[in-house]
Amino acid sequence: MDSRLPKPSGIKRPTTLTKNILPMDRIKTATLGFGSKTASVSMCGMDILPPLARDLTNLPNSFRRERAGSPDIHRSSVTTGANRTKLRRSRSACDIRDIRAMKRPDISIAPIPAKTMRLVNSGVSNNAPASSFGTNSTVSKPPRIGNVVASSTAAVKKQLTRNPIVTKVGSSTSLRSGTANTATTTVRKGTSSTATSISTTGAGKTINKRIPPYDYKARFNDLSEKHQVLKAKYEEKCEQMSSLEGLPEQLEESQDQLFKTKEELKTVNIERDCLNQQVKSLNLKIDSLSAALVKTKEELTKLTENYKIVKEAHDIFHNEVQDLRAQTSYLTDENNILKEDLTACKEQLFRANMERKELHNTIMDLRGNIRVFCRVRPPLDFEQDKMLCGWNYLDESTVEIQSFDNRNKCVAHTFSFDHVFHPNSKQEDIFEMVSPLIQSALDGYNICIFAYGQTGSGKTFTMDGIPTNVGVIPRTVDLLFDSIKNYKRLGWEYEIRVTFLEIYNEVLYDLLSNEQKDMEIRMAKHNKNDIYVSNITQESVTSASRLRELMSMAKMNRATASTAGNERSSRSHAVTKIELIGTHAEKNETSLGTINLVDLAGSESPKTSTRMNETKNINRSFLSLPMLFWRYYRNRIISHTGIQS
Ligand SMILES: Nc1ncnc2c1ncn2[C@@H]1O[C@H](COP(=O)(O)OP(=O)(O)OP(=O)(O)O)[C@@H](O)[C@H]1O
Structure with missing residues (x-):
């Protein structure tokens, strides 16, 4: 009879649950939980299966790291080969010898307790508590590792403190542990005397029965019973192991999931930080x-108030604008009427001006086209002590000159003029008499004003005057x-051109140019009564100041010298010619008048002349004047009467 228990087969060595992917704390926990039988037992709910679990839990670590599902091997390792050898020896020679020496006692084999049988048949429930040991429960889903480790460790410790290793033989708390311990004790005892079978009655009373060594059948039954129990436990452990085999993979998946979750958590944290920053910046912006x-509301309030004020002002202005528009409309109508009146007035004025022009020139003709005025200048400072000829101012047009003949007899000569200006006459009085001629020139007539007299008589003073x-x-x-300017209001536009001519010693000079030129007096082709000077500088002037400027320039270029009667005597004839070209655009009228202002050189007696040639030329020119x-009077008489002689 083979007493050796069948070696369990198909038991897989539990895989090492600690992998590299686990962190160190996990590795420790996993090693503690899965690498030890304590944890394995705890996971299977052995904290509530005290006896056997306690035994397994209290095994040394080196031993507990052995195969988890082989309690037989454990026991064989614990007892080592000594107990087994003892058993074999007891079953062999020693036992036989003992059997021979012993009497066969009356042995009543204790029946297998019913509770034990139920356990054998029903198997061991891993997760079921001890109170529900007989229920059929299987391990379908392993508990969470962390919880399992914690609970198992705590449960084992609790169990260890509550239930010491040395269990009370015959205790009814656990049939399996009681059976195992009892078996061990029985073997030990059996080496010296007989095997002991411990059984429990249905009432819970422990029944110790000794199995004589020779009672192989009883021992066999006992061992079979133990074998069944252990086999059931073995199968139970196998199932637990098979269920636990999937845990590493689940753990790995959980770890992967955990890492992914951590990475996602990091990403979420970073995003949360970014969002927090954005929220902060947005809060600052807000x-x-x-x-x-x-501020904008305050400005808006101010602007609204200003707007109200401006709107009120606008309304006022709008009403004013409406009134002004009405007035403008009224005034526009009035203006149109006035324009029509103005046009009519202008027409009347133009006609009146033309009539005035005719009347004016008729008056000028009646007064005489050639008028001669006489001006007597006062004696100069250096003449106060000199013997001067006497004169009498008879009336405003007659003057009497007194002189002495060869016999020193006083002779009086009476002269008639258009007007005689006595020495107290002012420059304004002289100009008042000649100014109507200027009007004639603007009306398109040619006028000439010249001063004639002996040197020092006051010609230049009368024509040019002095600055004051x-x-x-x-x-x-x-x-x-x-x-x-006045004619402009009547529609006349005038262009003014001036030339400054000097005749010195019968030679023509341009007083606006210092160049040597060939200048001649020529008659106009279209009008034989009109003459002009060739190659002379003609300037257009638009202002009185410019004309005065040109006059001063010409005066500077004029030849002067000292004579007996005048310290600065003009030794030439100066002719200032002013052309007035008037146009009336509306009436398409034009007028061309000329003003000749002549300051003749002073006549001088050859007796007192120091420049005889100059004096001859001057006096010769004066001979041509009568x-x-x-000739002028003859032409006018012919034109008026037609009489040639
Ligand atoms: N009416 C006057 N009242 C005061 N001073 C006068 C008057 N007429 C001329 N004189 C003075 O007499 C002097 C000579 O006059 P002015 O030069 O005009 O003579 P003139 O006839 O031009 O001489 P000439 O022919 O030599 O140039 C000047 O000093 C001038 O100031």
Whole structure:
């Protein structure tokens, strides 16, 4: 009979649950939980299966790291080969010898307790508590590792403190442990005397029965019973192991999931930090925008108030504008009426001006186209002590000159003039007499004003004057431009051109140019009564100041010298010619008038002359002057009467 228990087969060595992927704390926990039988037992609910679990739990670590599901091997390892050898020896020679020596006692084999049988048949429930040991429960799902380890460790410790290793033989708390311990004790005892079978009755009373060594059948039954129990436990452990085999994979998956979750958690934390930063910056923006909004509201309030004020002003202005528009409309109508009236007035004025022009020139003709005025200058400072000829101012047109003949007899000569100006006459009085001629020039007539007399008689003073008391020419310029302004209102536009000619020793000079030129006096082709000077500088002037400027320039270029009667005597004839070209665009009228202002050189007696040639030329020119006037009168008489002689 083979007493050796069948070696369990198909038991897989539990795989090492600690993998590299586990962190160190997990590795420790896993090693503690899965690498030890304590944890294995605890996981299977052995904390509530005290006897055998306690035994297994209290095994040394080195031993507990052995195969989890082979309690037989454990026991064989614990008892080592000594007990087994003892058993074999007891079953062999010693036992036989003992059997021979012993009497066969009456042995009543204790029946297998019913509770034990139920356990054998029903198996061991891993997760079931001790109170529900007989229920059929299987391990279908391993508990969570952490919880299992914690609970198992705690349960084992608790169990260890509550239930010491040395169990009370015959205790009814656990049939399996009681059976195992009893078997061990029986073997030990059996080596010296007989085997002992411990059984429990249905009432819970422990029944110790000794199995004589020779009672192989009883021992066999006993061992079979133990074998069944252990086999059931073995199968139970196998099932537990098979269920636990999937735990590493689950653990790995859980770890992967955990790492993924951690990575996601990190990402979420980073995103959360970013969002927090964004929230902070947005809060700052909100604060600044809120402040700006408050300012804007204040400004808006001010602007609204200003808008109300401006709107009120606008309404007032709008009403005023409406009134003004009405007035403008009324005034526009009035203006149109006035325009029509103005046009009619202008027409009447133009016609009246033309009539005035005719009347004016008729008066000029009646007064005489050639008028001669006489001006007696006062004696100069150096003449106060000199013997001067006497004169009498008979009336405003007659003067009597007294002189002595060869017999020193006083002779009186009476001269008649258009007007005689006594020495107290002013420059304004002289100009008042000649100014109507300026009007004639603007009306398109040619006029000539010249001063004639002996040297030092006051010709230049009368024509040019002095800066503090200007003469005829400057006053003519002022009157000319004032009249042009007035004529502009009547629709006349005038262009003024001036030339300055000097005749010195019968030679022509351009007083506006210092160049040597060939200048001649020529008659106009279209009008034989009109003459012009060739190659002379002609300037267009638009202002009186410019004309005066040109006059001063010409005066500077004029030849002067000292004579017996005048320290600065003009030794040439100076002719200032002013052309007035008037146009009336509306009436398509034009007018061309000329003003010739002549300051003749002073005649001088050959007796007192120091420059005889110059004096001859001057006096010769004066001889032509009566001839000139004679020709003029003859032409006018012929034109009026047709009589040639
Ligand atoms: N009416 C006057 N009242 C005061 N001073 C006068 C008057 N007429 C001329 N004189 C003075 O007499 C002097 C000579 O006059 P002015 O030069 O005009 O003579 P003139 O006839 O031009 O001589 P000439 O022919 O030699 O140039 C000047 O000093 C001038 O100031």
